[in-house]
Amino acid sequence: MTKAIYVRLANIKQCLIHCINENWLFSDDPLTQAFCLERLTLWAYSDILEQKLTNELGDKCWRAPDKLLIVVSEKDPLGTLEALLAGYLIGSPIRIKARLSTQWLYQLRAYLGLNENECEILDWSSENQNNEHILNGVEAILLAGGDALIQHYRKVTPAQIKLIELGPKISAMAILGSSLPDISLILKDVCLFRQQVCSSPRFILLENEDCAQQLYQQLSIALPSLPPLPKALKLQQMAQAHEYSLSRDLLNNEKPTRYDANSGWAITYQTQFAPQYWLNFGFQLIVGSVEHYLQLAQKQWFARLQTLGYHGSLLSISPQHYCFTRYCPIGSMHSRPMTATHDGFFMLATLVFFINQEG
Structure with missing residues (x-):
């Protein structure tokens, strides 16, 4: 892996430390808020992200999507944050739709040193959305939400665009x-x-x-x-x-x-x-x-x-x-290990395109 990806990894950890120190509000339920901050603390002050990066991409030849569209449910307060950080880590330009998370997504983008072309933040509302505009230049889409959301993007997405679907479970x-x-x-x-x-x-x-x-x-x-x-x-x-x-x-x-x-x-x-x-x-x-x-x-x-x-x-x-x-x-249903195969939005191996180099 290139030096650049390790620089991005360090930037993510520093960004998470900002979130923790500034006590970003992810939920008005104290227990959910505490759980979210504990999860961010684990990522920031351990080598879990390094392990994940090595396990999924370390010895493989791959490239990031030319542009990654992220449309994820915000019922999990950290879902949008996780998806954006995963896209940033692999080095893909991002277009992300959000509503509840918009305010701190701008802060996150600033902390990561990204400009509007590198991380485009759109309003979540899909009413009368211009599908052609939303999909322009996109090579992969990370979807997480209900049946209606997934069916919509299946219908409007050209076949050559990679769909990564996380439907309701x-x-x-x-x-x-x-x-x-x-x-x-x-x-x-x-x-x-x-x-x-x-x-x-x-x-x-x-x-x-x-x-x-x-x-x-x-x-x-x-x-x-x-x-x-x-x-x-x-x-x-x-x-x-x-x-x-x-x-x-x-x-x-x-x-x-x-x-x-x-x-x-x-x-x-x-x-x-x-x-x-x-x-x-x-x-x-x-x-x-x-x-x-x-x-x-x-x-x-x-x-x-x-x-x-x-x-x-x-x-x-x-x-x-x-x-x-x-x-x-029981008691650990929300604490899936970060390095597990099925781990929600932070699926590096699913987001990238693997390359075979022969001869």
């Missing part, structure tokens, strides 16, 4: 055996990023009924103290919880849905796999055969499963039989 928890993890670990995984990123568990499988009832009680007590959801989401949750409470007779052996008006979070307790009765935000407890429910989840979200956080022994299930791409202990 579903994650879950499995509590195996007759013991519970510490509730703080469950709350951390579910509530960070207000349950709006792909590594956020959408449901919790439990094979032991006593454990399920204990967890239901513990979560009922914890609901009022959880980081509050935005007002609009609280109202949606309230209406949905009321609707589902009226449908309780349709389900077998259910406990009542718990909803807290102050925080907006809720709990459902089911003995069958019924996603149609899940709330948008909260804890969906599903009691029964974990193996059977994992099979149903695979059918429901084929090729969309991401992380399974687990407590207990995995011997009772066969991880290779399911479509999850990561298994980790």
Whole structure:
């Protein structure tokens, strides 16, 4: 690798130190904010980025895209920052669309010493966007978001432009055996990023009924103290919880849905796999055969499963039989190692073009 890439690596670390020292605000939830700063601190003061660079690109011949278009969801507060830094590290000119992150993206660009041609920042809004202008000169596109976003760019992008797609994924928890993890670990995984990123568990499988009832009680007590959801989401949750409470007779052996008006979070307790009765935000407890429910989840979200956080022994299930791409202990679902193969926006090997030199 060239000397220039190591200069850029050093610039990134110095930039991250600025972010940390200036206490950039990534979330109004204190726990999410602390998590983001801890992640930046790890990158800035360790050799993880060097390891990643060496592992993915070190002994290979490659080139960066002539221009990289970045369009990523901002539900993960660090997602846009990560994508921009990855594009900068490989030396690609960048065009990035953002909305919530725009203010500090300009600061980031200044810290990295980039001009407008090297890092073009556009407003996120896609209404009436000029697709020809957005794609002009672009050789690769990094997309992370919902189905509509990805379908749009599949439709308008010429075949010669490289599409790197990170579509929506579903994650879950499995509590195996007759013991519970510490509730703080469950709350951390579910509530960070207000349950709006792909590594956020959408449901919790439990094979032991006593454990399920204990967890239901513990979560009922914890609901009022959880980081509050935005007002609009609280109202949606309230209406949905009321609707589902009226449908309780349709389900077998259910406990009542718990909803807290102050925080907006809720709990459902089911003995069958019924996603149609899940709330948008909260804890969906599903009691029964974990193996059977994992099979149903695979059918429901084929090729969309991401992380399974687990407590207990995995011997009772066969991880290779399911479509999850990561298994980790509960409490670390958002802490994927930077050097892991599937690591979100910072995918250097996916962003570049590899070159074969023969003869």
